[in-house]
Amino acid sequence: MTTSELGHQIRLVLNEGGTLPVDATTLKDGDDLYAAGLTSHATVNLMLGLEERFDVEFPDRLLRRRTFESIDAISAAVTELLASKKAA
Amino acid sequence: MTLLLARARQVGSEVAARHAESVDRDARFPREAFDALKQAKLLGIAVPRAQGGDGAPISDIVAVCHALGQHCGSTAMIFAMHQIQVACVVRHGQDSAWHRKLMERLAGEQLLLASATTEAGVGGDVRSSVCAVERKGKRFTLQKNASVISYGADADGILVTARRAADAPASDQSIVPVLKGEYTLERTSGWDTLGMRGTCSDGFVLRASGDIAQVLPTPYAEISAQTMLPTTHLTWAGVWLGIASDAVSRARAFIRAEARRKPGTTPSGAVRLAETVNLLQFMRANVVAATRDYQRAMEQAEALTALSFAVEMNNVKTGSAQMATQVINHALLVCGLAGYRNDGPYTVTRHLRDAHSAAVMINNDRILANSAGLLLALKDEPELFA
Ligand SMILES: Cc1cc2nc3c(=O)[nH]c(=O)nc-3n(C[C@H](O)[C@H](O)[C@H](O)COP(=O)(O)OP(=O)(O)OC[C@H]3O[C@@H](n4cnc5c(N)ncnc54)[C@H](O)[C@@H]3O)c2cc1C
Numbered sequence: 350m351t352t353s354e355l356g357h358q359i360r361l362v363l364n365e366g367g368t369l370p371v372d373a374t375t376l377k378d379g380d381d382l383y384a385a386g387l388t389s390h391a392t393v394n395l396m397l398g399l400e401e402r403f404d405v406e407f408p409d410r411l412l413r414r415r416t417f418e419s420i421d422a423i424s425a426a427v428t429e430l431l432a433s434k435k436a437a
Numbered sequence: 438m439t440l441l442l443a444r445a446r447q448v449g450s451e452v453a454a455r456h457a458e459s460v461d462r463d464a465r466f467p468r469e470a471f472d473a474l475k476q477a478k479l480l481g482i483a484v485p486r487a488q489g490g491d492g493a494p495i496s497d498i499v500a501v502c503h504a505l506g507q508h509c510g511s512t513a514m515i516f517a518m519h520q521i522q523v524a525c526v527v528r529h530g531q532d533s534a535w536h537r538k539l540m541e542r543l544a545g546e547q548l549l550l551a552s553a554t555t556e557a558g559v560g561g562d563v564r565s566s567v568c569a570v571e572r573k574g575k576r577f578t579l580q581k582n583a584s585v586i587s588y589g590a591d592a593d594g595i596l597v598t599a600r601r602a603a604d605a606p607a608s609d610q611s612i613v614p615v616l617k618g619e620y621t622l623e624r625t626s627g628w629d630t631l632g633m634r635g636t637c638s639d640g641f642v643l644r645a646s647g648d649i650a651q652v653l654p655t656p657y658a659e660i661s662a663q664t665m666l667p668t669t670h671l672t673w674a675g676v677w678l679g680i681a682s683d684a685v686s687r688a689r690a691f692i693r694a695e696a697r698r699k700p701g702t703t704p705s706g707a708v709r710l711a712e713t714v715n716l717l718q719f720m721r722a723n724v725v726a727a728t729r730d731y732q733r734a735m736e737q738a739e740a741l742t743a744l745s746f747a748v749e750m751n752n753v754k755t756g757s758a759q760m761a762t763q764v765i766n767h768a769l770l771v772c773g774l775a776g777y778r779n780d781g782p783y784t785v786t787r788h789l790r791d792a793h794s795a796a797v798m799i800n801n802d803r804i805l806a807n808s809a810g811l812l813l814a815l816k817d818e819p820e821l822f823a
Pocket of ligand 1: 518551552553554555556559560561562585586587588633636638794797798799800802803804806
């Protein structure tokens with residue numbers, strides 16, 4: 350999956366869950382999602398949406414603020430999880 | 438024992454204990470205990486040394502809450518609530534001159550800080566506000582219909598949560614300390630309750646104005662998750678543990694007296710006492726472990742944002758609240774009628790009444806619902822000695 354495709358899919362998840370009070374397609378990859386209205390509670394739904402879409406599991410060590418702070422950060426986490434799935 | 442703790446124990450046993458009964462009966466502010474705590478310079482212990490305090494870590498604060506809780510639940514709870522406010526200023530105000538000055542005053546003048554988070558209309562949901570910081574140039578005004586402000590009338594300042602600005606959504610909150618002289622309180626309800634009567638948690642309409650620089654620069658969402666919530670749950674748990682510990686001490690004294698009266702026989706309540714001490718140990722271990730974990734997490738800001746940390750901090754509150762009444766109930770059974778009486782050396786009625794506040798003070802069901810959400814994401818079983 351290309352980076353831009355990954356970013357697109359993440360935006361779809363953000364919009365599906367109603368995770369943000371704004372349309373995720375208007376956000377840049379580096380924008381702070383917490384500033385855009387992401388709450389710690391919404392990160393749970395966001396994570397569940399990402400797990401469903403990419404068929405991955407987020408281990409507890411990734412369940413912290415930094416993992417979800419931007420679309421870039423989420424891309425990095427998903428990329429890591431997809432790579433370790435392939436290796437397994 | 439640290440020197441701080443020795444000072445706290447002295448205030449507890451010599452002052453707070455002596456007035457606990459009248460504080461409870463008359464639902465009055467524990468004036469004598471707070472005069473003594475100020476005199477012993479215990480209100481500013483969490484302020485960093487650079488600002489004139491002792492730089493006391495959370496373990497010391499929880500230990501003092503526990504020590505005071507053994508003598509007067511209301512005194513201990515007020516001390517805890519004050520320390521929660523101090524922690525927010527200390528951990529999130531270091532980059533601001535106004536807040537550093539406040540820290541100096543907290544240590545130097547031993548100011549007492551109260552809290553106005555609860556608001557008519559949103560109940561116990563501390564993460565949303567109706568009222569807002571209304572900015573006008575370099576000044577702000579703020580009006581809050583605060584349904585509960587413990588010792589509001591006796592405090593030297595109040596930390597108020599509000600929406601960051603007039604057009605901010607309910608969850609986009611700031612926290613603002615306002616000091617005596619900058620606010621008025623119009624009393625809207627009294628505090629005639631089952632327990633924690635000395636906290637004098639009246640309702641007020643609070644009207645404040647001040648300098649924009651007073652608003653803590655960090656968003657409340659962060660302050661809440663990293664400081665206010667863990668400090669609240671740990672200090673409260675310390676208070677409840679103290680109350681429960683004293684009830685158990687009374688049960689032990691009761692059984693010893695029985696044993697002395699009939700040497701050679703084990704008093705019939707002794708087995709129940711053993712079970713009670715067992716429960717108390719659970720409660721104690723929970724508070725100690727969670728306090729150490731918070732202390733460790735504070736050294737690496739990332740750890741404070743982990744969902745697993747939030748669940749652990751929730752559990753120390755709900756678990757301690759539940760166990761406090763359970764332990765005291767057991768102590769009551771051990772002491773029997775002597776425990777059920779409102780007078781005499783073995784009474785545990787005030788303990789039981791005070792401890793019943795624990796489950797409603799930010800309702801356990803609300804906190805469990807919060808954990809339930811977080812648990813949808815968590816998967817691992819952490820190492821035992823991680
Ligand atoms: C001794 C004491 C001192 C206090 N001092 C202060 C103070 O100084 N400053 C301050 O601001 N506040 C203070 N409070 C208030 C406290 O912080 C809580 O806001 C208050 O106890 C909650 O009140 P409530 O039960 O009306 O509201 P709620 O929390 O709204 O609870 C009402 C009912 O709704 C249920 N409920 C609500 N939400 C949920 C949910 N999400 N999931 C499941 N059930 C739910 C609860 O179980 C409960 O039955 C104090 C409270 C006490 C007991």
